[in-house]
Amino acid sequence: MSLVLDSSATLAWIFADETTAAIRVLFDRVADTGAFVPALWRLEVANSLTVAVRRKRIDADFRRAALADLSLLDITTDPQTVSHAWGETLGLADRFRLTLYDAAYLELAQRRRLPLATLDKDLRVAAVALGVVLLADG
Numbered sequence: 104m105s106l107v108l109d110s111s112a113t114l115a116w117i118f119a120d121e122t123t124a125a126i127r128v129l130f131d132r133v134a135d136t137g138a139f140v141p142a143l144w145r146l147e148v149a150n151s152l153t154v155a156v157r158r159k160r161i162d163a164d165f166r167r168a169a170l171a172d173l174s175l176l177d178i179t180t181d182p183q184t185v186s187h188a189w190g191e192t193l194g195l196a197d198r199f200r201l202t203l204y205d206a207a208y209l210e211l212a213q214r215r216r217l218p219l220a221t222l223d224k225d226l227r228v229a230a231v232a233l234g235v236v237l238l239a240d241g
Contacts, residue, residue, distance in 0.1 A: 105136035107212040108178065109205075110147040111222040112239040117152070117169045118160075129220050129239045137177030139215060141207040142184040148173065181211050199229035209235065 106129075115121040116130045152166040161169075184192075187210050188203065195213075196206035205226045212219035218236035221227060230237050 105132055106138050106218045106220050106238055107208055107215065108133060108138040108140055108144070109208045109219065109221040109223065109226065110144060110151060111226075112220040113144075113148050113173070114151055115222055115239070117173075118155075125239055132238075133176055133178070137179060138220070139179050139181055139211060139217060141181050141211050143204055143207060144178075144180070147204065181215075183214075184211065187214070195229065199225070199232070201225055201229060205229075209233070 108129075112126065112129060115123070115126045149170065152161065152169060155161045156163055156166055184207055188207070191214070192203060192206045192210040195201065195209050196203045199206070199209075201209065205223060206229075208219060208221060209226060209229055211217075212230065212235045213233055218238045219226070219230050220238040221230070222239060227237055
């Protein structure tokens with residue numbers, strides 16, 4: 104596995120109006136070498152797509168196709184996300200004023216010593232402070 108993938112980078116790949124050259128390169132890398140995600144990633148991505156359906160940004164068929172495309176990628180759910188939630192992850196959330204969800208991506212990248220693919224500004228600042236390599240900067 105080559106990186107930790109967060110939902111912001113994932114959604115930028117799904118929504119054509121948010122896709123950049125850096126995101127295309129990132130997803131070529133994910134297709135080639137896979138990615139790790141915390142246990143909440145699938146829920147976050149599916150929820151964001153459901154909100155987009157409700158707001159009529161996309162339709163249910165588009166959501167279904169996007170999730171099917173993602174399911175073809177070698178994306179591994181980290182089995183230890185929950186066991187770190189009330190310890191290391193909570194500590195990172197407090198230290199950097201992140202949501203626990205964002206801190207889960209940071210904790211995973213730090214623990215696995217993998218680059219983090221995110222577009223979230225606060226998460227990027229925290230990653231830099233911890234020396235975590237960043238991908239997908241726009």
